[in-house]
Amino acid sequence: MSEPTYSKTELMICVASRLFEDGTTCFIGTGIPMLAAMLAAKTTAPNLVPIFEFGGMGAILEDLPRAVGEARTFHKGLYAAGICDAMESAQRGFVDYGFLGGAQIDPYGNLNSTTIGDHDHPKARLPGSGGGNDVGSHCWRTVAIMQHDTRRFVPKVDFVTTPGFLNGPGAREQAGLPKGTEPAYVVSTLALMDYDTGPGGTYRMRLKSTHPGVISEEVITNTGFELILPENVEVNEPPSAEELRILRDEIDPERLYI
């Protein structure tokens, strides 16, 4: 059987979907995180409890939500609440993971979705935090999903919309963010990254594994800051034929994202 062909976006979604742990509660941001969550729910994490910020909890993700308040975010759900209940659940420690996108990310995992350029006279006005800041503040672990290029992976984000490790070890706690919360992974179109958080670690982004067909140099060239390189860089499993079938036929048949 020949190897299936796939796009970079499809690959990114498949790699992201494998990070969802079965039986956990996950805040799902709009866009690519929704596709990854759906793929996970249909494959490796059937008991995933998706939480959408406007109040949908425990939905069966049969059709792709196009908005975070859409009826599909509480389709056959367990609970249809409001935004306060969703956010307060995260604030008191009930949400295990948060999956987010953004326009820019820096070495500490801080995300920008507010402005490019000066805030008061922006070159580009982006949508704003939405629930992003709440998710990045309160979820135990957050995962960012991004296109990988030097415009997005920058040494310093123009605006810290959503907190990563801020400016390094101890900075989150120093700022008052809940203890033990952390950015965990970044999934891009080229690779999977984590952070150097061991004892004495720098808390900067670290290459963990590249996507199949991508060499480390390509990731380095497309990153606007120095990425920590481990001794062994693993290679992610390519999308399986089954993952691609579900993604194309069941999740995004209208090709809104893939």
Added chain:
Amino acid sequence: MQVIKSGHGELIQPFDLDEFREWNRTRKSRKLVDKVMSEQEAISKFVYDGCYIGTELYGTVRCPMSLAREVVRQGKKDLRVCGQGVLELDMWLAAGIVKKLDITYIGLEVYGTCPSLRRAVESGQVESCVEWSNGAITWRMKAAAMGVPFLPTRSMLGTDTLEYSAAKVVEDPFTGIKVALIPALILDVALIHVHRADKYGNCQIDGISGFATEMSRACKRLVISTEEIVPTEEIRKYPDRTIIPYFLVDAVVHAPFGSHPGEMAYLYGRDEPGIKEWVDMSQTADGAQAYIDKYVHNVKNHQEYLDLIGQGRLSELIDGRERRE
């Protein structure tokens, strides 16, 4: 309690809790009064130039689009607006009627950033953008709903979102941790679209409630648009379903398909080509204006808008609704 840090964003809606209490005492009738009126009457009566206004829920979902169009049709201007919005706030921005924003998220979700927001902010037409998270803006309304001046939160700490907000960081006097204090938000006017209401304004919502509970209690004037006006006996059968009691409400407007081209859970799905039309046309200022001419100014009211959309298309949206199985 010592203030450790202050966001330097403007508090664009200063508030006085005792004045709010007095307002609620003297300006909100406890009597069961028939409040049904046309959208023209409701908007002209309660929305005024320069007022601080908000819409619930969220741009393509249970959004008060018929009321939002009427605000544009009547040429209201210099609005100060809070929000998380897709279609309704984007349209107000395109119409040039927004002066200041307490912004959380204004974007087209699946279709990306809002060109109208970009034009309005990058050109300086919007005088100030004060940043908040979705949680924070809703808790600000919750504080107003509670009748207290602020709520503490652990959101926004350590970020530019806080720097460009009007929040303050303090050390909590009980535990010593740092918290962000976010000020109460008392809106002059709120627009909320619901599934059903009686003529007095007792409202029920199906599906997620977004921030209807908080916003309805945090405003001085509340205009409700509703898919259906039901007899009060129906409300009394299921009082546990009433999310907004009548005394909070100033106007009840009958607006079937009031969320169009957005959706209404269990009644109709979203009109994807209808939303796409705005996405495409709003790429340019001229296009956005042409859309507003076509769907706002060239129709007199919501009924004419629905006639323009056509019964055939609306029936298809009913077929595409979320179903209870």
